[in-house]
Amino acid sequence: MAAGASALAQKLSRFLPLKPDELESLAGLEARRRAIPAHTELVHERQTGHQAFILLEGWACAYKLLPDGGRQVIDFSIPGDFMGLRSVLLRTSDHAFAAVSDILVAEVSAGQMIDTFQRRPRLAAAILWAASRDEAMVVEHLVSIGRRSALVRMAHLLLELGLRLQLVGLGSPGGYACPLNQYLLADALGLTAIHVNRVLRQLRERGLVTLREEQVEFHDPAGLHSLAGYHTGYLDQGEGPAS
């Protein structure tokens, strides 16, 4: 893989080494770029219009709002992630997207997607693999919220984000830059910001992990894995074709 390849190209190459013509098609999907400032809503819930985004730089999140004003963050998007791929087939978007930090995205129309899928089946398979992996992450998230304690949930999330970032060349085993504040973490984990604060304190006091000044630092990765009961199976960190 060429140096300087996009985060998405890096990620897909883990599943399937991409050929020059496939990389070219991928670059075509990433051509129509747009910078978006932090805290902007890209897509609102139930928005029609079939287009997806590829996140090139920065962090975003997918979420749903509730009638009572509450918010549930479905997942966080990092460079190399598709956003809104589902709305290419569904009539409307089933959730909203917002920029967490300043971000750079590529807009992809439904037509472009379908065209690429027909002309580049291997690339299509790789993109569907990535989408399946994202789905598996949502499922793991659901399990977290349903059956794990707040402490374990937080540990799990911080570990998962670390692994995902490493796959696209951001972050290291020791930590990573993380623009998420405690409100966002709370809405992701189904907690209040206040309790997130207490949970982070516990993790810090146990010498496991620190989140300070937008930086996550793992002090005891083994201890954290053990606390979180973490196994990476669902992430399928690609070691060649699955089939």
Add this chain to the structure above:
Amino acid sequence: MAAGASALAQKLSRFLPLKPDELESLAGLEARRRAIPAHTELVHERQTGHQAFILLEGWACAYKLLPDGGRQVIDFSIPGDFMGLRSVLLRTSDHAFAAVSDILVAEVSAGQMIDTFQRRPRLAAAILWAASRDEAMVVEHLVSIGRRSALVRMAHLLLELGLRLQLVGLGSPGGYACPLNQYLLADALGLTAIHVNRVLRQLRERGLVTLREEQVEFHDPAGLHSLAGYHTGYLDQGEGPAS
């Protein structure tokens, strides 16, 4: 659509009216049938071997087990649902499947799937639409567990199952047959069976809905919708092609 068509054919036809040759291919996917008794595990977590199932009759559930013995049900499968579609691309299944009642399934190999996708692009789009819809349901489920009270969660689940069943010709606006016991509901909603019991009692005493002898009866659909803050957008109950 022909009378007596499979539940899956009924469902897909809502998205895209299927042509005879497409219905034939679909029937081909549903040909290799197998009866499975209740409470049997079809696929265990991290199972390799790329195959999917189409549920033809009965109910099943997808779930993950936790180290502490807990269980989180990801979703329930009803006739016309695919199970394990994701494991066609992912190296291993990211969760387990079990039969809730006695069921009848069709086994579909990864090769068969890929072959059908290449030869019948319209059918492929319809199947991906159904898969996107399933994903949207998992997302809604996540929102429920993360941000809704136990009472609202339960109301939401019972309503959603009702709508899904109606789409494949099972159940009516007044209710439906439901083989789920309180333990299963608890593991789906992130509660204990004991609390499920109390929640069901509340719903009953408020005159909204009853679950007795494997039968759900809606006594006040409007009141239930209002309590659940239910809107059907994410279900995309198909009224013709989306694109």
Add this chain to the structure above:
DNA sequence: CGGCAAGTTGAACCGCCTCAATGACGGTGG
């Protein structure tokens, strides 16, 4: 300097859990 967003901490409350027990039902074997 004043204002706002984000983080931190304490105290009281409550939704849901845990532990414990009881009842209803169908199946099974003596």
Add this chain to the structure above:
DNA sequence: CCACCGTCATTGAGGCGGTTCAACTTGCCG
């Protein structure tokens, strides 16, 4: 035929995890 069992539903009492409300701090920016 009935004693026995396992499964499921039901109910009570007490406890804990996480919420709610209410400060107070810190840092940033105009």
